[in-house]
Amino acid sequence: xxxxxxxxxxxxxxxxxxxxxxxxxxxxxxxxxxxxxxxxxxxxxxxxxxxxxxxxxxxxxxxxxxxxxxxxxxxxxxxxxxxxxxxxxxxxxxxxxxxxxxxxxxxxxxxxxxxxxxxxxxxxxxxxxxxxxxxxxxxxxxxxxxxxxxxxxxxxxxxxxxxxxxxxxxxxxxxxxxxxxxxxxxxxxxxxxxxxxxxxxxxxxxxxxxxxxxxxxxxxxxxxxxxxxxxxxxxxxxxxxxxxxxxxxxxxxxxxxxxxxx
Amino acid sequence: xxxxxxxxxxxxxxxxxxxxxxxxxxxxxxxxxxxxxxxxxxxxxxxxxxxxxxxxxxxxxxxxxxxxxxxxxxxxxxxxxxxxxxxxxxxxxxxxxxxxxxxxxxxxxxxxxxxxxxxxxxxxxxxxxxxxxxxxxxxxxxxxxxxxxxxxxxxxxxxxxxxxxxxxxxxxxxxxxxxxxxxxxxxxxxxxxxxxxxxxxxxxxxxxxxxxxxxxxxxxxxxxxxxxxxxxxxxxxxxxxxxxxxxxxxxxxxxxxxxxxxxxxxxxxxxxxxxxxxxxxxxxxxxxxxxxxxxxxxxxxxxxxxxxxxxxxxxxxxxxxxxxxxxxxxxxxxxxxxxxxxxxxxxxxxxxxxxxxxxxxxxxxxxxxxxxxxxxxxxxxxxxxxxxxxxxxxxxxxxxxxxxxxxxxxxxxxxxxxxxxxxxxxxxxxxxxxxxxxxxxxxxxxxxxxxxxxxxxxxxxxxxxxxxxxxxxxxxxxxxxxxxxxxxxxxxxxxxxxxxxxxxxxxxxxxxxxxxxxxxxxxxxxxxxxxxxxxxxxxxxxxxxxxxxxxxxxxxxxxxxxxxxxxxxxxxxxxxxxxxxxxxxxxxxxxxxxxxxxxxxxxxxxxxxxxxxxxxxxxxxxxxxxxxxxxxxxxxxxxxxxxxxx
Numbered sequence: 001x002x003x004x005x006x007x008x009x010x011x012x013x014x015x016x017x018x019x020x021x022x023x024x025x026x027x028x029x030x031x032x033x034x035x036x037x038x039x040x041x042x043x044x045x046x047x048x049x050x051x052x053x054x055x056x057x058x059x060x061x062x063x064x065x066x067x068x069x070x071x072x073x074x075x076x077x078x079x080x081x082x083x084x085x086x087x088x089x090x091x092x093x094x095x096x097x098x099x100x101x102x103x104x105x106x107x108x109x110x111x112x113x114x115x116x117x118x119x120x121x122x123x124x125x126x127x128x129x130x131x132x133x134x135x136x137x138x139x140x141x142x143x144x145x146x147x148x149x150x151x152x153x154x155x156x157x158x159x160x161x162x163x164x165x166x167x168x169x170x171x172x173x174x175x176x177x178x179x180x181x182x183x184x185x186x187x188x189x190x191x192x193x194x195x196x197x198x199x200x201x202x203x204x205x206x207x208x209x210x211x212x213x214x215x216x217x218x219x220x221x222x223x224x225x226x227x228x229x230x231x232x233x234x235x236x237x238x239x240x241x242x243x244x245x246x247x248x249x250x251x252x253x254x255x256x257x258x259x260x261x262x
Numbered sequence: 263x264x265x266x267x268x269x270x271x272x273x274x275x276x277x278x279x280x281x282x283x284x285x286x287x288x289x290x291x292x293x294x295x296x297x298x299x300x301x302x303x304x305x306x307x308x309x310x311x312x313x314x315x316x317x318x319x320x321x322x323x324x325x326x327x328x329x330x331x332x333x334x335x336x337x338x339x340x341x342x343x344x345x346x347x348x349x350x351x352x353x354x355x356x357x358x359x360x361x362x363x364x365x366x367x368x369x370x371x372x373x374x375x376x377x378x379x380x381x382x383x384x385x386x387x388x389x390x391x392x393x394x395x396x397x398x399x400x401x402x403x404x405x406x407x408x409x410x411x412x413x414x415x416x417x418x419x420x421x422x423x424x425x426x427x428x429x430x431x432x433x434x435x436x437x438x439x440x441x442x443x444x445x446x447x448x449x450x451x452x453x454x455x456x457x458x459x460x461x462x463x464x465x466x467x468x469x470x471x472x473x474x475x476x477x478x479x480x481x482x483x484x485x486x487x488x489x490x491x492x493x494x495x496x497x498x499x500x501x502x503x504x505x506x507x508x509x510x511x512x513x514x515x516x517x518x519x520x521x522x523x524x525x526x527x528x529x530x531x532x533x534x535x536x537x538x539x540x541x542x543x544x545x546x547x548x549x550x551x552x553x554x555x556x557x558x559x560x561x562x563x564x565x566x567x568x569x570x571x572x573x574x575x576x577x578x579x580x581x582x583x584x585x586x587x588x589x590x591x592x593x594x595x596x597x598x599x600x601x602x603x604x605x606x607x608x609x610x611x612x613x614x615x616x617x618x619x620x621x622x623x624x625x626x627x628x629x630x631x632x633x634x635x636x637x638x639x640x641x642x643x644x645x646x647x648x649x650x651x652x653x654x655x656x657x658x659x660x661x662x663x664x665x666x667x668x669x670x671x672x673x674x675x676x677x678x679x680x681x682x683x684x685x686x687x688x689x690x691x692x693x694x695x696x697x698x699x700x701x702x703x704x705x706x707x708x709x710x711x712x713x714x715x716x717x718x719x720x721x722x723x724x725x726x727x728x729x730x731x732x733x734x735x736x737x738x739x740x741x742x743x744x745x746x747x748x749x750x751x752x753x754x755x756x757x758x759x760x761x762x763x764x765x766x767x768x769x770x771x772x773x774x775x776x777x778x779x780x781x782x783x784x785x786x787x788x789x790x791x792x793x794x795x796x797x798x799x800x801x802x803x804x805x806x807x808x809x810x811x812x813x814x815x816x817x818x819x820x821x822x823x824x825x826x827x828x829x830x831x832x833x834x835x836x837x838x839x840x841x842x843x844x845x846x847x848x849x850x851x852x853x854x855x856x857x858x859x860x861x862x863x864x865x866x867x868x869x870x871x872x873x874x875x876x877x878x879x880x881x882x883x884x885x886x887x888x889x890x891x892x893x894x895x896x897x898x899x900x901x902x903x904x905x906x907x908x
Contacts, residue, residue: 137296141295144295145294150515150516151515151516151518154522204406
């Protein structure tokens with residue numbers, strides 16, 4: 001199936017990025033690129049710097065060194081608002097939804113950047129605010145349909161099982177119509193069936209919306225199955241980069257995962 | 263107008279008629295992207311015309327068969343009518359059937375064209391394509407995930423609508439005769455292989471019309487179509503009857519949203535097999551158990567009043583003024599809100615059929631003021647054989663024959679039916695046809711029963727299932743099972759006893775109800791299998807069984823059918839393992855065979871039995887599972903001791 005999907009030019013490239021927290025060097029001169037429409041995985045043992053890398057990409061952390069190129073523009077560091085405005089959305093390792101709000105409302109928050117009306121217009125439910133609400137609701141309903149969560153539309157998120165919450169979070173990220181979607185361990189803590197569902201949705205997102213995906217994942221089976229190219233980090237350094245098959249056979253990767261006698 | 267309608271002897275003619283006389287009235291609604299979208303009769307007719315032209319251009323001809331696979335969607339029904347316009351015969355198939363199950367109908371009916379809902383169904387058909395050489399065209403409705411399918415057989419539903427010119431169509435529609443086959447339904451097959459039941463336009467239209475007149479259905483009625491369209495029960499309510507009366511059907515958004523959709527739609531005419539009613543009651547019971555103490559008290563108090571007065575009020579029987587007053591209060595405080603939660607506030611006529619319904623379950627709905635009635639029929643009879651008329655509703659009968667139907671019994675108590683709604687034949691199976699329908703046109707139902715003193719038909723069980731215990735007393739397993747299944751904790755039961763000295767049973771508990779019960783007791787558990795091995799759960803089930811036994815002890819002819827021993831099965835009975843039919847009826851013979859060692863253990867007095875089972879996963883793989891099942895005894899009651907125990 002992925003053969004028919006057209007992988008395009010490089011949309012994002014990271015050059016020699018280094019990030020340190022005091023004496024802890026989380027990332028050391030990491031470089032890689034992400035192509036349009038591809039599924040790019042970042043893997044590595046615990047503490048390898050995967051989540052830090054994602055946080056650098058959407059501007060939560062600011063690297064001390066290096067450059068990030070996104071959509072033909074070069075940045076020394078990203079700003080999170082700017083990243084969102086440029087079409088970078090993400091999900092979190094620990095679900096970060098509004099627990100007391102319904103699924104629908106949570107997804108609507110994902111449309112935040114698409115809303116232009118001011119507070120007064122919305123409070124008084126004026127024409128433009130109403131139209132805007134309807135447009136956005138429609139977009140959200142399409143996502144609900146896409147993710148097959150019609151039955152929980154009006155359910156508060158806190159009452160949902162974990163697997164569904166993860167799906168809702170993916171939905172909220174999709175609501176922003178991102179060009180680049182960062183997924184931080186979308187399948188962590190799921191059972192086999194939930195994982196299979198999630199894999200299907202991730203691939204569908206990629207296929208249907210053409211969204212470029214960068215994902216962190218621990219489940220090797222998942223990574224090898226769904227990603228086009230894989231970056232491997234270990235102790236903040238890039239140790240391998242390539243197709244799943246290339247990475248699988250790489251001695252450094254095997255050492256990093258299985259340990260090696262020093 | 264009435265003369266007009268009588269001349270309309272096929273479904274396409276009826277559709278064109280509705281498009282003319284009530285073109286602006288809603289025909290089908292579907293919830294899409296959270297909003298109910300309406301097709302008027304005119305829009306429906308336009309869609310059917312466009313689709314029929316497209317299918318004609320794709321070579322669909324008179325007498326050919328078209329498979330329809332999907333959930334209730336306007337387009338599935340449009341496809342059904344479009345095929346009929348061309349004189350082709352639609353064959354709805356169960357959308358949840360696995361691919362292998364679809365191969366037989368397709369081969370048997372030599373299906374050439376298939377219209378399916380989505381990628382899932384396309385995949386199934388492509389999988390069996392090599393075994394089905396006649397199948398040349400597969401059209402899908404939902405394009406999701408379909409972009410990379412390059413198979414020459416696969417095309418979109420939308421591509422069919424683009425065909426030009428439907429001038430020839432009116433002539434084609436006019437060519438249709440009432441005696442032509444209108445549709446073919448494959449019976450679920452509790453016995454042997456599936457058979458294609460061929461029903462004519464005349465049979466379906468005649469029965470739909472008689473029943474609609476009896477209940478005074480009109481074009482303002484609304485029905486929620488939520489059961490598989492491949493089942494005649496759904497098809498008659500969401501296709502034949504709306505085409506006769508012009509009422510509107512509503513398609514839910516997804517299987518999970520039926521409850522919410524039903525509340526939004528507020529159907530006036532409702533049909534549910536006992537299983538669905540049971541599930542609803544279980545949900546109500548669970549939610550009431552979770553409610554605060556004052557609410558629980560209120561519910562108990564007023565349900566007692568409803569039990570006493572509700573059914574009688576609905577039947578127009580005399581009720582004391584005080585009870586009337588209490589019922590009035592209860593209606594404001596409990597029954598009204600409850601009907602609203604169930605989505606049944608507007609229900610004028612509700613039917614239940616498909617299998618026998620537990621009397622308590624039946625009474626529950628009637629006591630709430632919902633006009634639930636029983637219905638008897640089958641695929642072979644275009645459903646309507648018996649209907650309980652208003653005011654003559656009883657829990658244990660299915661009512662007198664509807665106009666046009668003749669009934670009689672064989673000496674073995676098997677029910678025979680002659681009706682204008684009878685099927686034409688089993689497709690390409692003259693032997694089975696001859697066995698089921700004799701030379702004088704009597705259809706042998708295989709159901710055992712008798713008429714009660716009011717001339718109402720009473721069905722006890724299948725003829726082949728009614729057995730005798732070793733001492734010669736009557737054993738009707740379904741009767742026991744239904745009694746057990748009324749308890750919210752018990753989902754499925756299988757009784758054994760024919761030719762044995764006592765009755766024993768397999769139990770499947772209801773996972774939702776028991777899980778809730780376990781949570782209340784702070785009992786951690788891993789899942790069904792784990793709960794099934796707990797002594798606490800065994801005690802819970804035993805109490806239910808003992809209450810049934812106490813009940814049975816009061817019925818002289820069934821007192822010997824009390825359940826002596828039981829076990830809780832390690833897995834839920836499942837249609838994918840062939841243990842239930844697709845309409846979720848227990849396949850007794852298959853279960854007895856598959857679990858023969860368990861049945862033996864029930865009778866040889868052992869306290870435990872080892873089970874090693876093969877499990878079929880949804881993706882088709884198989885695995886094995888082994889565990890030790892406990893067997894427990896239940897208390898039985900001597901007939902005279904019954905009063906004290908109850």
